[in-house]
Amino acid sequence: MPVERIYVVDDEASIIEFVRIYLEKEGFQVKGFKDGKQAYSAIMADPPDLVVLDVMLPSMDGFEICKKIRSEENQVPIIMLTAKDEEIDKIVGLELGADDYLTKPFNPRELVARIKAVLRRVTLKRQTQEEIIHAGDITLDIKRREVKIKDDLIKLRTQEFELLRVLAEEPGRVFSRDQLLYLAWGYDFAGQTRTVDVHIAQLRRKIQAADVQIETVTGYGYKLVY
The missing domain is CATH 1.10.10.10 (Winged helix-like DNA-binding domain superfamily/Winged helix DNA-binding domain)
Known part of the structure; x- marks a missing residue:
């Protein structure tokens, strides 16, 4: 079974590394990005199995990245990382096409659980596309x-x-x-x-x-x- 690839996009290197440790323990392959434009280019050129996407990013924020990805008919699963207690961020992210969200600070185990849940849902959807x-x-x-x-x-x-x-x-x-x-x-x-x-x-x-x-x-x- 091929290893599932996760892109983690956050302007804090410590968060990328923190998430990488937990995801690699679960068998995922992880690639980190600190810059919005670089992340967007990578996602469009070589879509991963899922993107963990922070809202606050340099050069292009997470909302804009999500909007542009969906406008290109790219259905890569996206989990948004939003500021604590910013309910509007959650709503905007979901309306732009994100699959789920998680507020900072977050428990890495919960992130892993949400990633697995989204990937399961995507797999089920693909299996039923022609049913x-x-x-x-x-x-x-x-x-x-x-x-x-x-x-x-x-x-x-x-x-x-x-x-x-x-x-x-x-x-x-x-x-x-x-x-x-x-x-x-x-x-x-x-x-x-x-x-x-x-x-x-x-x-x-x-x-x-x-x-x-x-x-x-x-x-x-x-x-x-x-």
């Missing part, structure tokens, strides 16, 4: 991003599709709102779970002709049953 998912009389074509009830094509918005995909992959499993937020939207900070309820309500209306139902588990979340 067809069946749930009752609903069919999801992941590659074409199409949903049919029997032979009728149903128009779903992006996040409605992602919600249905998550639920349909494991019918009967109860997902909390936080889990759905993380799996369908890609982030996991508190205070945003109301959007899950809104999208579930919209999704229910659009699939009401199907023989599947999205059940509410009071006080917890939702599950797909048929």
Whole structure:
């Protein structure tokens, strides 16, 4: 199995070295960058398996790097390092396309856990890119991003599709709102779970002709049953 490569981008050499020690112990290959422009060029020329990206960098900050990477259709996983208690940094990073975030100062074990979680999610997504998912009389074509009830094509918005995909992959499993937020939207900070309820309500209306139902588990979340 090939060694997974991680780029660590931070203007503090001590943090790069600190992270390198922990990641190499876990079997990752690590390359560090202290300059934003150099990091961006390296990511675009030779994308790693994941980037740990600090916000505050010389020559090009982390937000700009993330924005430019995503504008080039480069889907390399990105974990942003944000300032402690700066909630807006987390939101901006996620809106620009980051996969996760971690606030400084951070526990290196938590960073390792988050890296592994993001890589697992990316691997699962790649494995299902060309799959067809069946749930009752609903069919999801992941590659074409199409949903049919029997032979009728149903128009779903992006996040409605992602919600249905998550639920349909494991019918009967109860997902909390936080889990759905993380799996369908890609982030996991508190205070945003109301959007899950809104999208579930919209999704229910659009699939009401199907023989599947999205059940509410009071006080917890939702599950797909048929």
